[in-house]
Amino acid sequence: MLKLHKVSVLLTQSKIYNRMKYFRKILILISLLFYPSFTLISGGKQGDFSLDDLQRRTFYYFWDLADPVTGLIPDRAPTKSFSSVAAVGFGLSSYIVGTEHGWASRKKSSQRVLKTLKFLLQLPQSDATANTGGYKGFFYHFLDMHTGYRYQDVELSTIDTGLLMAGVLSCYSYFDRNNPVETEIRRIADSLYRRVDWAWFLTKNNALSMGWHPGQGFLESEWKGYNEAMILIIMAIGSPTHPIPSSCWDVWTQNYNWTNYKGQEHVNFGPLFGHQYSHMFIDFKGIQDNYMKSKGIDYFENSRRATYANRAYCIENTQKFKDYGENVWGLTACDGPGYFRKKIGDKIVAFDGYSARGAAQKYLVDDGTIAPTAAGGSVAFAPKICIPALKEMYDLYGDKLYGKYGFHDAFNPTFTFGKENEKGWFDYDYIGIDQGPIVLMIENYKTGLIWNIFKKNPYIVDGLKKAGFSGGWLDN
Numbered sequence: 001m002l003k004l005h006k007v008s009v010l011l012t013q014s015k016i017y018n019r020m021k022y023f024r025k026i027l028i029l030i031s032l033l034f035y036p037s038f039t040l041i042s043g044g045k046q047g048d049f050s051l052d053d054l055q056r057r058t059f060y061y062f063w064d065l066a067d068p069v070t071g072l073i074p075d076r077a078p079t080k081s082f083s084s085v086a087a088v089g090f091g092l093s094s095y096i097v098g099t100e101h102g103w104a105s106r107k108k109s110s111q112r113v114l115k116t117l118k119f120l121l122q123l124p125q126s127d128a129t130a131n132t133g134g135y136k137g138f139f140y141h142f143l144d145m146h147t148g149y150r151y152q153d154v155e156l157s158t159i160d161t162g163l164l165m166a167g168v169l170s171c172y173s174y175f176d177r178n179n180p181v182e183t184e185i186r187r188i189a190d191s192l193y194r195r196v197d198w199a200w201f202l203t204k205n206n207a208l209s210m211g212w213h214p215g216q217g218f219l220e221s222e223w224k225g226y227n228e229a230m231i232l233i234i235m236a237i238g239s240p241t242h243p244i245p246s247s248c249w250d251v252w253t254q255n256y257n258w259t260n261y262k263g264q265e266h267v268n269f270g271p272l273f274g275h276q277y278s279h280m281f282i283d284f285k286g287i288q289d290n291y292m293k294s295k296g297i298d299y300f301e302n303s304r305r306a307t308y309a310n311r312a313y314c315i316e317n318t319q320k321f322k323d324y325g326e327n328v329w330g331l332t333a334c335d336g337p338g339y340f341r342k343k344i345g346d347k348i349v350a351f352d353g354y355s356a357r358g359a360a361q362k363y364l365v366d367d368g369t370i371a372p373t374a375a376g377g378s379v380a381f382a383p384k385i386c387i388p389a390l391k392e393m394y395d396l397y398g399d400k401l402y403g404k405y406g407f408h409d410a411f412n413p414t415f416t417f418g419k420e421n422e423k424g425w426f427d428y429d430y431i432g433i434d435q436g437p438i439v440l441m442i443e444n445y446k447t448g449l450i451w452n453i454f455k456k457n458p459y460i461v462d463g464l465k466k467a468g469f470s471g472g473w474l475d476n
Contacts, residue, residue, distance in 0.1 A: 090432060286300075394407075
């Protein structure tokens with residue numbers, strides 16, 4: 001797991017934002033010039049906690065902050081940032097949720113989606129090191145918000161392209177009306193997905209490489225074992241133009257770590273985002289591959305157990321972090337107070353900045369930092385424990401944690417060092433890839449909307465069947 005943690009595309013953010021930590025307050029003030037809407041709508045806690053209010057506020061992160069020309073979504077805000085292509089994918093699906101709730105009209109949503117897809121399609125694709133958005137149909141992990149070009153020297157990313165394509169395919173299946181805008185959405189969405197050369201990333205081990213750098217080649221690290229990339233493998237297998245072999249799914253499952261952790265037998269993966277991202281799009285209830293048939297459960301149940309195990313670890317709280325308990329829990333990839341080593345009581349605690357926090361048999365990264373997206377993104381799996389957790393965090397921390405766009409990314413009550421941290425550290429920022437699971441999984445809990453959209457997507461259905469899934473809705 002250490003290898004996955006080290007090479008995970010998420011940790012690119014840690015390196016970048018660590019260099020920015022001393023300038024964050026200045027950057028926030030500057031960023032208000034770029035995101036003036038932050039100053040126009042009152043944020044923060046108002047009245048009793050409401051799942052509807054949380055979902056609506058979180059949706060507006062994507063709706064308000066998309067670039068008006070490119071449609072790209074910022075990686076984070078209000079700190080001025082580049083765009084995350086995974087966040088763009090989450091945003092595209094979030095527009096569907098907003099349409100269904102009337103937060104944005106279907107006309108405006110479809111126009112927004114079309115503008116975004118057109119921009120992505122026309123971005124230069126080449127093996128150059130600069131002035132390009134991607135290569136072989138893939139996109140760079142981070143793009144400049146205004147030009148769409150590669151940000152600094154980030155990698156061409158398989159997982160981030162996969163999550164972007166999940167958003168693209170959700171729009172392909174949702175916008176199904178016979179009018180010029182929605183017809184063009186379907187055409188461009190189909191072109192973007194078909195253009196991705198998944199087979200180009202296939203290694204000699206029959207697995208997908210995690211990334212590629214121009215002039216340097218492919219990363220040695222491969223997507224194997226259980227994590228957030230399930231949907232990536234399924235889309236690659238289901239591609240009608242550049243598929244990878246169906247046998248790649250068996251390679252994927254070979255390194256699973258099935259064990260009992262905190263009273264829950266399941267395939268372990270420490271950070272909860274690994275149990276959420278693919279489930280935002282695909283309903284795994286009642287469908288099984290060969291591996292899950294042998295265990296007698298499905299991947300939905302696996303994620304439910306992982307959520308309960310994450311909570312049980314926090315309740316146990318062997319490290320005695322402040323406020324951990326039955327309704328204050330949730331370890332996943334998120335911001336943190338920064339890179340410090342501080343003595344608390346008789347022990348030294350190593351605090352992190354952005355990090356993939358989590359708890360599992362072979363993985364433990366915990367410095368007292370809780371991310372609301374851990375519970376918010378697992379609402380569909382375990383509403384009985386996730387909704388009370390969200391309410392408790394809302395009630396306990398109020399405006400310090402809950403703002404215009406819902407929950408800020410993370411908080412750490414144990415970190416009481418430095419000015420303004422006397423009552424704990426609370427993040428200034430919202431992060432797009434943590435906002436997305438809240439919007440989409442609350443909707444799946446309520447209505448199954450995104451799941452139902454993907455159930456009628458021929459590429460996803462084909463990919464699942466080729467990977468060996470059967471049963472439930474897939475057979476019907």
